[in-house]
Amino acid sequence: MAYPMPLFYQEQDTVTRDLEYLQEMYPAEAKKYQKVIAGILERLDYEGSMIYDEYPDKWQIYRLTQVVVDKLKRDGEGQQEEQDWDRIAEFVQVLLCGEIYKKRHMNQNGILKF
Secondary structure (H helix, E strand, O other): OOOOHHHHHHHHHHHHHHHHHHHHOOOHHHHHHHHHHHHHHHHOOOOOOHHHOOOOOHHHHHHHHHHHHHHHHHHOOOOOOOOOHHHHHHHHHHHHHHHHHHHHOEOOOOOEOO
16 A cells, blocks of 8 residues: 555544544533533643643542532532532543543544554
């Protein structure tokens, strides 16, 4: 094959579409959390950011999780039901790690690179 790159990008485009499709299947709460996480990670998307460290520090991930949970608590102050914030924090941390992974493997064209 003389020009293999177009097939490579076609494969990457399929991976991106697949990931986006599966994320659309998230439950409503997960989508809400993901939007908050994406907004916070957008501010951390710069060269030299901790999200691009070869081995991100576990404490920094934990701290970033707490920032997201605090924002969720502020946004949901009017809710009557009592939330289990420890479980929500664990779930947010899982989503956060997934979003960081996605950011780390994106290039300037918006194509996931593995």
